[in-house]
Amino acid sequence: MLNLLHDSFWMILFFAIAIFIGYFVHFILFRILKRITDYTTINLDKYLVKHLKDPVRLFFIIIAIRTAISLLQTPISPEIYAFLQSFLYFITLFAIGWSIVKLISVFEDFLIQKYRMDEKDNLFARKIHTQFMVFKHLGIIIVAIVIISVALLRFESVRTLGTGLLTSVGIMGIVVGLAAQKTGAALIAGIQIAFSQPIRIDDVVIVENEWGRVEEINFTYVVVKIWDSRRLIVPTSYFLEHPFENWTKTSSDMLGTVFLYVDYRLPVDELRHELLNILDQSPWWDKRVSALQVTDSKETTMELRALMSVADSSSAWELRCEVREKLITFIQKNYPECLPRLRITAESISKYAEE
Template sequence: MASLSRRGHRPFETLLVLLTLDVGLRHTGLRGPWRYGIAHLLDILAIAAGAWLLAALLLLIEDAALSRFRTDVLDNLSARTMHTQIQLLRRITVAASVVAAIIMSLFTFREARLVGTSLLASAGVVAAVVAFAAQALLGNVFAGLQIAFGESLRLEDVVVVNEQWGRVEEITLTYVVIHIWDDRRMVLPTSYFTTTPFENWTRTQASLLGTVELDLDWSVPVDQMRDELRVILTDSQPLWDGRVCVLQVTDAVHALVRVRALVSAKDAPTLWDLRCLVRERLVGWLREQHPRALPRLRTEVGAPDGREPAAEHPSNHGGGPDRDAQVFGGDSAGRRRGSEFTGPEDRR
């Protein structure tokens, strides 16, 4: 009721005063050339005040609906969907109220009614001309409705657009505002998101996987490095969500091998900090414990030396690969991840 009073008091008061003046003027004995002009003006103002009151009541209903869906909780996917749809409906209702008020005001003029009758007789031609002239605007409007009710994009979604990482700050019927991570704003037409591929990192969940890649010498102790990765992530519990900890050699050509650490975090900002931390700690560990594993160029002259092969690391005992050495296996989460990327024949 407090919201109703705050939003509806002024438009209701204005409409009541204008209707009172209009009725009073029409039922008095005052005559003169000014009477018709004043009465006509009061009619137009009453229509505007009625549209104002209608829009205020619709906004009140939408605010009540928004208050039922909180976005400041961890699992806010449904709430963000409803906020996106309700805010677009808010803009539609306000625009419809304004357009309806303008049309009703115009039809209070006799000339406008005559023009309206002529337009209705040639509605097909007029509709074709208007659609052709405003095809870009109408395309963005329909794209905005498609985004709102197709759930491909929501408020607060984290997206990558034109190689820019940001958050969806505002969605209107004609444009979308992306808040870039460095506080810039990118404004794109809504039709962009229905015609151009983009990355949505939070469409179903916020948690992500990230990689840290290092090009190292062939002498790098992969098993020990894998154990060190586990130690680093265990010490980084506020950042690491405990889902994925994998270290693999993904490439081994020419003078270097590529070692990739795969880690997981609850959201994109946390993942960025975790990746930077893992990269820093691994580089420091290599520099202090295994400096010969750092990237270098070697030239061999003559026969190779007779060095004994390194002893097997204890982490390899017991048979089978290390669980931190498999992305799509090793533990139940890895096996489940692998099953999601197999065909129906492989699942059987």
């Protein structure tokens, strides 16, 4: 009994030392690689070191354990040896899958650096990011399915069931297809969005009367960040089955409008000149379009529409608010009598008095 405990203690200590050595070698190696990548001009090596650091550490530990098993002098019982082999088999598969997923992240960082989203004209970048986000999730799902399938083949009972599963796969496919009809439709909708792209990452949309930006596109749902930082979760099929507004479908530039209702005595040319002065001093105007027009005439007021061009939707909101505020201030200071008012004449008063 004492000999058994003695052997077990030294075996555990031997494996612990082997794991520590693998961890230490990995630490030194990646410390050196980090120093090397700090002096390189390309970013790909930096992304590889950043993302593959953790899965490679697991590979080093696996190699250290396997080396320790081969160097171990104390004989291992068949049960423990079989357990260790199965454990290392599953951990190796996990490390392989983890590495593949991290390589996808390396490619994602490369795309983010190459196709920047913070530029004004980012239409092509948003197209690339949208397609990659959808196929990234698809790739992770495929990797997970393959790794789990290979792991299950480790069991003899699963391999012997193969023939039986092939005969019943048709019936099971029909049953699963009926049970997961909506889920399957959502997955197909996600792939359709990746190719047809009615929406893209960072698109400005109006969905369910809410203004927001597309923040995430997944297989089954889309996350829209609303202007007040709330998130609207919308099924992907919604964008294929319902009409919605996409303000940045072809380009990010757009026209902003401001409506004013003023008295008929207001000199429109003076207000038009003031609008141009406001736009010239505004950092939000892109200097393409500016106009002030009388678009309607009502019983008591006339409707003026100020039209201005901007580079993106965020600038449109800022410029519209600025122009609206400054035009109202201009009218208040220079033409206060031209603000909307209700006229009551002496004739109308005497008419109502007689009635």
